[in-house]
Amino acid sequence: MKKRCLRIKSQAARLLSTMALTLLAAEALVAATPALKFDHVWLMVTPNAPERAALERAGFRISPVVNRHEGQGTASVTVEFYNAFLELMWPDPTVAVAPGSERAVEKFRQRMLWRTSGWCPIGIGLRPTGATNTPLPLPTWSVTPAWLRPGSAIEILTPRDDTTSPSLFLSPKYLAVDESANRKAARRSSKAAAIFKHPIGVERMTAIRLVSPRAYNPIEALTYLQNAGIIAFDRGGDQWVVELTFDDGRKRKTKDLRPELPLLIRY
Numbered sequence: 001m002k003k004r005c006l007r008i009k010s011q012a013a014r015l016l017s018t019m020a021l022t023l024l025a026a027e028a029l030v031a032a033t034p035a036l037k038f039d040h041v042w043l044m045v046t047p048n049a050p051e052r053a054a055l056e057r058a059g060f061r062i063s064p065v066v067n068r069h070e071g072q073g074t075a076s077v078t079v080e081f082y083n084a085f086l087e088l089m090w091p092d093p094t095v096a097v098a099p100g101s102e103r104a105v106e107k108f109r110q111r112m113l114w115r116t117s118g119w120c121p122i123g124i125g126l127r128p129t130g131a132t133n134t135p136l137p138l139p140t141w142s143v144t145p146a147w148l149r150p151g152s153a154i155e156i157l158t159p160r161d162d163t164t165s166p167s168l169f170l171s172p173k174y175l176a177v178d179e180s181a182n183r184k185a186a187r188r189s190s191k192a193a194a195i196f197k198h199p200i201g202v203e204r205m206t207a208i209r210l211v212s213p214r215a216y217n218p219i220e221a222l223t224y225l226q227n228a229g230i231i232a233f234d235r236g237g238d239q240w241v242v243e244l245t246f247d248d249g250r251k252r253k254t255k256d257l258r259p260e261l262p263l264l265i266r267y
Contacts (some may be wrong), residue, residue, distance in 0.1 A: 037231055038208055039127035039177050041242060042087035043261055044111040049077055049088040051131035054260035059200025071098035071146025073105040080195045083179040084205035098146050121262055122239045123167035124231060127176035138220050149174060165208060166187050168221050202246035209243040
C-alpha cells in the first residue's frame with residue numbers, strides 16, 4: 001500500500017512538472033509573439049491615381065476623400081474594409097513639404113517610378129494590439145510628418161538607406177484601423193456604410209503575401225514579420241507584387257490587376 005502511494009505521488013509530481021513546463025512554454029510563446037497586426041497596405045502610383053480604374057473594374061469602391069499628407073508632399077485615395085484599407089499614394093506638388101523632408105519625398109518619387117528605378121512600390125502598415133507599443137527586437141527609426149498629431153510618430157522598420165525593400169512601418173495607435181468602430185459607424189449611417197460596400201462583395205482583408213524579384217535578399221524586418229505570421233513572403237517573381245486575400249478566399253476567385261497595379265486579389 002505504501003509503495004502504491006509513493007508511485008501515485010511520483011506520477012502526480014511528474015504531471016505537475018509537465019504542466020509547469022507547458023505553462024512556461026506557453027508564456028514564452030506569448031512573450032515572443034509581437035503585439036502587432038497588419039493594418040493597411042499602400043501602393044505608390046502616378047499623380048491623381050489613374051490606376052484606381054483597375055480597382056474599380058475589379059469591383060472595389062474608392063473612398064471619395066482625397067487625403068493630403070501635409071509636410072510629407074503626398075496625397076492618396078483609399079479602398080476601405082472593416083479591418084484594413086488599401087491606399088493608392090502619389091507625390092503631389094500641391095501638398096507642402098516640410099523643411100528637411102525633401103529626402104523622404106524623393107524616396108516616394110523613386111517608389112512611384114518602380115518600373116525603372118528598381119525601388120519597391122509597396123508599403124505595409126502595422127498596428128499595435130496592446131495598450132502600449134512593445135519594443136521590437138530589431139533596429140527601427142521614426143519620422144514625425146506634420147500631418148500627425150503632436151507627440152506621435154511613425155516607426156520605420158525598413159533601414160533608412162534601403163532602396164529595394166518594401167516600406168515596413170508601425171502607425172501610431174490613434175491611426176490604427178478599428179474594426180468594431182467601423183462596424184458601429186456603418187450601422188449608424190448609410191453614408192458611412194457605403195464606403196465598405198464593394199460590388200465584388202468583400203468585407204475584410206484576411207491575409208497578405210509579398211512576392212519579390214528573384215535577386216532580392218529579404219531584410220531582417222521582413223523575415224521577422226514572416227516568422228511571426230503577420231505577413232507571408234516568397235521570392236521568385238519578375239517584379240514586386242502584393243497578394244491580398246479577402247474573407248479567407250471563400251469564393252475561390254482570383255483577380256490579377258497587373259500591369260496597372262502590382263496587385264493580385266484572392267476572395
